[in-house]
């Protein structure tokens with residue numbers, strides 16, 4: 100994590116604990132503070148017994164590009180830095196407004212995945228323009244001879260039928276008859292490190308209720324099963340749509356709550372709307 104050398108080095112670090120439908124975050128203002136975390140330190144802090152406990156750490160920085168209001172970085176509980184976090188984007192937007200780092204309701208931000216536009220709305224909701232779903236295997240990355248709506252992925256003795264897409268991070272989604280009995284930990288761990296996903300993958304388990312409603316559980320890369328996965332909800336809605344099973348507006352019910360996804364297909368931008376909650380402020384001894 101590059102040093103933000105403008106702000107003075109801090110001995111204690113202020114943070115906010117936040118969540119999007121139970122997918123929880125430590126959010127750090129690295130504009131007025133100046134913190135550096137090693138991979139090992141992030142792992143310690145994410146531990147729910149020996150640390151603060153979180154699924155991801157979000158680090159807010161000054162914009163890398165003058166066109167944007169901010170840049171923010173995303174670190175999974177295992178310390179890996181990643182490019183996208185849908186629930187995190189909503190909490191980021193709430194955080195910068197709550198902290199007075201911005202006074203607009205339309206916020207532009209860049210991450211490793213690229214640029215996003217976030218909209219703070221009524222009743223505490225946030226809408227995120229998540230960009231275009233990218234089905235190109237090379238961009239995911241995913242080893243495949245050609246682009247398919249459904250891939251066959253084989254393990255030693257099991258065969259899986261999956262959709263694969265990038266929302267700025269890689270997602271593999273399989274349809275299951277009953278979300279409550281799906282082997283999320285077993286299959287999630289197996290597919291999550293399958294050799295066809297050279298950078299790993301977030302694994303979604305989708306139960307289709309009807310063309311406008313699904314239930315979803317996600318075994319996240321670098322965090323395990325979370326109560327919600329925003330980019331995973333976007334991935335499931337997009338895959339369900341190209342497979343001809345879902346409409347353009349889908350309500351995604353995750354264990355932690357519901358998100359609304361809208362995507363008009365092909366080259367259109369995909370939009371996700373949901374809540375972002377602040378829980379408490381704390382400080383870390385550096």
Ligand SMILES: N[C@H](CCC[C@H](N)C(=O)O)C(=O)O
Nearest residue numbers: 184185186268319320329330
């Ligand atoms: N585990 C994900 C990052 C967090 C995604 C999730 N928390 C979300 O809300 O999109 C990955 O390694 O790509």
